[in-house]
Amino acid sequence: MKVTVFGTGYVGLVQGAVLADVGHDVVCVDIDAAKVAALQAGRIPIHEPGLTPLVQANHAAGRLHFTTDAAAGVAHGDLIFLAVGTPPDEDGSADLKHVLAVARTIAAHMAAPKTIVNKSTVPVGTADKVAAEVRQALAQRGADIAFEVVSNPEFLKEGAAVADCMRPDRIVIGTSSPTAERQLRELYAPFNRNHDKIVLMDVKSAELTKYAANAMLATKISFINEIAGLAERLGADIEAVRRGIGSDPRIGYHFIYPGAGYGGSCFPKDVKALIHTARSVGFTPEVLEAVERRNDAQREVLAERVLAHYGPDLRGKTIAVWGLAFKPETDDMREAPSRNLLAALWAAGAQVRAHDPVAMPEARRIFGERADLTLCDSPMAALEGADALAIVTEWKQFRVPDFNRIAQALRDRIVFDGRNLYDPAVVARHGLAYESIGRPARG
């Protein structure tokens, strides 16, 4: 099928490449000329496992094209995907300016019927807004061309985006149009062979499903972080509690890892947007507000540990930081808890020596040159001359470190672990003090 994707970010680029890989004819449009030029040259602007060979192979095979030419993009696709950003506005609501701009672009150029498929995360009622925008722009041109607007939210996780798109656990389609339903069933047929993963519903329910999924996952994380805080104060061990509750299939082991709080481009903004939506219809979202408050507090916990240990003045102290990305296997630092930690350490006057396996170019872009930040080539290099170590991201590379070398390198021999990577008894055996989340401090 002929498909056009507007937006070549985490969602648009991965979805475009995966659709091309099963044989669809895909054109990806972006307004960022530098990004499009890089993609045309086979350079992938984000770190996502498996994405580079997938894009390169399908581009070389002539099934995946990149352009800034919106008119050509609109002409190409019978199905036109929206995968542009929906960042938070000042009041927490989702800013729809990119989505509505693409709607106007489509209306300005379409000469034949189109099915517009929205993959961006958007508030309930956005499909109606997109339809109204297209209708109005077509009327201004004096054109009368049929179109549909479908909601097809995306559930991929960064760091596993290709695998998630190749093997989706569900394909939510919100439409009441039999034509659009048929087109989307045909488009996704290659991903729907094992059993029927398509969950068909009305447009508004599909739009709400996306927020409900993210809000549910964020709730699980804030819940376990709250119990971790309680465990610490009661002398219990959250890791034992986590295993104890996770074994109940009604609870499950997923998304109940305590830590330095959830980050990334989705959970913080989507919980905020759903709170805004609820308030806008006069409904108080008690649970969601608590989830957000707990997470805001949790993102400060690691820095609070360091400050509780040393006192409020960290001048003359050097803290090694392992992990900058908001989660492993990505270079994305949007809303990363590491940013809260670094801001607090710098505010107290500390020097930071940081390492991340892939996010250091992104850190350089965000922070620029700073006298109080040294980006180091390896985890061990970050420890040179440091007093303490703080761990924010649970990269595999940090899971089995040489504790003897850590103990030798750190002046104050203390580890603050925001992801509970180690057995406290093992760390203590190497003469290191160890503070983690929801477990009694050791050493």
Ligand SMILES: NC(=O)c1ccc[n+]([C@@H]2O[C@H](COP(=O)([O-])OP(=O)(O)OC[C@H]3O[C@@H](n4cnc5c(N)ncnc54)[C@H](O)[C@@H]3O)[C@@H](O)[C@H]2O)c1
């Ligand atoms: N990142 C994720 O893990 C994820 C997962 C599921 C859903 N989502 C949702 O998908 C949407 C996109 O997220 P993302 O992370 O891919 O965003 P992103 O910021 O990585 O990419 C968005 C892209 O859209 C481009 N763009 C903006 N305006 C445009 C226009 N008028 N025409 C063409 N291109 C335009 C930008 O230049 C950018 O390349 C958001 O609504 C997000 O909430 C994201």
Ligand SMILES: O=c1ccn([C@@H]2O[C@H](COP(=O)(O)OP(=O)(O)O[C@H]3O[C@H](CO)[C@@H](O)[C@H](O)[C@H]3O)[C@@H](O)[C@H]2O)c(=O)[nH]1
């Ligand atoms: O038990 C857990 C699981 C995750 N996290 C944190 O939660 C955040 C988000 O993690 P994850 O959900 O794995 O990454 P995202 O790429 O943000 O993916 C989420 O957001 C996407 C965008 O909407 C959705 O498509 C995905 O389904 C949803 O998982 C990260 O900071 C994690 O460290 C925890 O603290 N504890």
